[in-house]
Amino acid sequence: MSTTTAKPSKAAVIKVNRADLPLSCPRPEDEVWNMHPRVYLPIDKTGEATCPYCGARYALSD
Numbered sequence: 001m002s003t004t005t006a007k008p009s010k011a012a013v014i015k016v017n018r019a020d021l022p023l024s025c026p027r028p029e030d031e032v033w034n035m036h037p038r039v040y041l042p043i044d045k046t047g048e049a050t051c052p053y054c055g056a057r058y059a060l061s062d
């Protein structure tokens with residue numbers, strides 16, 4: 001699993017594996033006390049997803 005936390009950034013793309021699916025933002029390992037509600041992102045078809053709340057970008061690495 002990737003250790004990068006979900007924070008909006010124009011440059012950073014958070015890499016996830018198929019083992020991490022279903023993908024949610026914030027992810028289970030993220031600190032959620034100050035984040036938006038958890039949403040599940042459809043990443044399996046295109047290999048990329050962007051969170052509609054915080055703008056975090058995710059990409060499948062496998």
